[in-house]
Structure formats: C-alpha cells, structure tokens
Amino acid sequence: MERAPRLLVFTDLDGSLLDHHDYDWSPAAPWLRRLAARGDAVIPVTSKTRAELAVLRRQLHLEHTPFVTENGAVVGLPAEWRRPGDPPPESDGLTLFTPGEPADALAARLHALAAEQGAPVRLFSELSDDEAAALTGLPPADAARARQREGSQPLLWDGDEPGWQRFCKVLEGDGLTVTRGGRFRHVMGRVDKGRAVRWLAARYRELHGRDARTLGLGDGPNDLPLLEAVERAVLIRGAHDLPVAPRQDALYRTGQPGPRGWVEGLEHWLLKDGPDKENGHE
Template sequence: MSDATGGPQRPPLLVFTDLDGSLLDHHSYDWQPAAPWLERLAAAGVPVIPTTSKTRAELLALRRELALEHTPFIAENGAVIGLPPAWQHARLDRDPASPKGLVVKTPSLDVDFIRRRLDVVRERLGLRFRRMGEMTVEEVRELTALSAEGARQAMAREGSEPLVWEDDDTQLQRLRETLHSDGLQLTRGGRFWHVMGAVDKGHAVRWLLARFEALRGHRPPTLGLGDGPNDLTLLAATDMAVIIRADHGQPMSLTHARLYRTQAPGPQGWAEGLAHWWERQAPA
C-alpha cells in the first residue's frame, strides 16, 4: 500500500482535522493562512484527514480545493467515512462499480429513519426545533452564509440530521434521553445540533487507525485539531491534540496528556497548533 499522499511509505504522522472554525474560517471559510502548512505536510507525506460535520457532497469539492483527494475523510461527525483506493482493503472494501474511486462506509443509521424519529419525538413531546431536511435552500443559506450550491450540498445528508434548537435546556435534555432510547445521540456543532446513530468523530478516527494498521502493519503518531464540542471525541482519540480558540462560548474540557490550546482562532490557530506539535514530534 503506497502512502495516501504519494509520499514516503511510512508517514511520520497522521493529521485529523475539523474544518469549520479550524482549518476553515468560521465565517468566510477561507483557509489560506493554513496553506503553507498544508503544502509542507504534503511534501513530508503526512496525510491530512478532514474530520467534520460537513456532508460527503460538501467534502468532494473541498478535497479538490485543499489538494486532499488522496486522503480519507470523515463526514457528518463520524456517520460517513470515505476511503480512497490507497486506504481500501482488497477483500473488504473494493466496489466493482467504482474500482478506482471512493468507497464510502456508513456506520450510522440511515438519515430517513433519523428524520422520521425526530418528527415523532417532536410531536409527542411538544418540542420546538427545525430540522435541516425540512428547511428551504434559502433558509440554510441564511443560517450558514453558504452559496445556493453549498447549501444544497450541506442538505445532502446520509447518516445524520442537523437541527436548530428553539426550546429550553430542560426540553433539550428530554430530547437527548428519548433519542438515546432509540439508539440515537445528540451532538453539538458550531451552528447546529446533530442527531445520528451511536457514532462520533472519535469512533471514526479509531476505525481509520485500525484500518491503517491492518493494511500497513504499523501505527504512526496522530494529531487532532478542532474547535468545538463535537471535536472532543476526535481530540481524545489522537496522541496529540489542539483546541483552537473559538467564540462559541461552549465548554471545551478535555483531559489529555498532550494538549495545546491556541491563541489564534480559525486557520491561523490551526497553523499555530500544527507548528507547536510539529516542532516537538515530527522530523524537520
């Protein structure tokens, strides 16, 4: 199995990164402050693996823009995992319909089931929230500042359903407990709450690490970067962690032996955190 970026056979590091508010600016989605580090990592043969609440449809375009088409991705907070050919197992993953393309794993529950359960629970408990699947493209654009095409891509869910919460904390806890009894869970993102099966970013990271080790026979050090509560399981699953400064006001408590908190937000903070651990871990 060749390296996922076309570099050395044994990459010195695997980088798992959140996108919105981390590698991408929370408001403008700009990533240029991180561009020099992305180029440096590519030259060193270090796979950068997007680990995000975004959908597969959103990521396909972003992967081309960020030159990450040869690395895996984790979408919808762990509900969808994309494997490029270099990360596919010859017996378990090959798709005859797409021998040279992506193979997509969906460890979560189907989004149609999730939506039906949310509708039933909302009516039964008298909750106030709006699901992304019942919004118009224009409503999603207003909430996210995305283009019309970007909003349509964000709405192309496969294993999770975002919602805008419009009720109080007591009702939120009732929703959480009811979903749990259905095998569903509620995760806080930057703009939305996300409902999915019993998966999260940390589960998906560990799944990919197990796949990497099975294919290559070794496990390189790992670095995780994120800015929101839904990134905490990702950060807990990696050897080194970076919490990027954010203004969402949510607690970011994490017990981790190798944790760095940045001074800068967004892609500037991403570059700051990457530099911090690169100097201490990876070869120059």
C-alpha cells in the same frame, strides 16, 4: 500507497481549518503544502456532508487521503486505503463505510419523537436552500450540498435550553447520539468522530503492520471524541461560547481561532520535536 505516511493529521473543518465566519483556509495553505511534502496524511473529520467535502477535498488537495463526514456517520477511503473484502468503490473511486443509521430513517424517528414530546424541532435538511444559506452564510448552491445528509440530521431547536436538555435525554434514551457543533445540534446513530478516527488508525495498522503517529485538531463539542482518540491534540479557540474540555493529557490550547489557530497548534507539536523527528525520519 507509494509512501506510507508516518503522521495522520485528523482535522475538523468549520472553525478549525476553515474560518467560522467566511470559511477561508488560506492561512493554513503553507502548512498543508508542507505536510504533503513531508508525506503526512491530512484527514478531514467534519460535520459536513460528503457532497460538501467533495469540493473542499479538491480545493485543499486532499483527494488521496481518507475522510470522515457527518460527525463519523460516513467514512470514505481512496484506493490506497482499501483492503480485500471491502465494499466495491463508488463511481468516484471511493469506498464508503456508513456505520450509523441512514438519514431518512433518522428523520422519521426525530419527527415521531418530536411529535410525541411536543418538541419544537426543525431539521436542517428540510429547510429550503435559501433558508439554509441564511443560517450558514453559504451560497445557496453550497447550502444545498450541506442539506444532502446520509447518516445524520442537524437540528434547529426553537425552545429554551431546559427543554432541549429534556428532549436530548429522550433522544439518547432512544439509542441516538447527540452532539453540538459550532452552529447546530447534530443527531446520529451510534457513531462519533472518535470512533471513526480509531477505525482509520486501525486500518492503517492493518495495511502497514505498524502504528502511525496521530495528531488531532478541533474547536467544538463534537470534536471531543476526536481529540481524545489521538496521541496529541490541539483545541482551537472557538468562535462560540460552548464548553469544550477534552480528557487528553497531550493537549495544546491555541490563542488564535480558525486556520490561524490550526497553524499555531501544528507548529506547537511539529516544531517542538523538529519535523524530521516527528515524522519518524532519522
């Protein structure tokens, strides 16, 4: 890496860097450019799929930083973050790590458990593109990319909340991880955003022989592990009514939602100390 970043900014996308309703990120564009100019690394940590993120990484100019998709089920590394002994890169030059369980195996387990419990569950990945588009507000082509799961399964629950809590205990008892995003309930293997963040921070230390500063931003329950795995955290005001209470002393709660809240949180932490001090420059 030509210039090792001093600050790793781990960010959720939907409801955080991207607006919950229309997926707009333009309010954050000036700060994305500023972070790039400072040499900081903005690392998406999202429930989105790798197929979805491939498009966004180009739009956001984040092709040279790592990423985490499907709530920690997939970690992607560009060439600068690889080490000898890593798996060979894919055709797009990225090295992939999939620490969880494959999506098709998860689907089979979920169908079996739902049938056993009489649980009213539908898998997002098994909807039609039009059905997925109607639920997410995405164009059908984007909804198709959202259905290309590799290591997780978003669920639609057609029962009541007590029934969900009972089924959730069954899933967790079967060794699965369950979390909530802004729209869906997600089921994965033994992975989460926080484990992926800590793994990437350790990879940085292995590559550069020192620790990086870490800042995390998110808005939903599935972001709790992320916000608890960083030095400083920003809880962005959500477009949902789900409780989010990170166990994090260095936490700033924004008044603004979405990308405006993202900017608000960055400015709280990065302008508080001054950009040069925060980025480790004298």
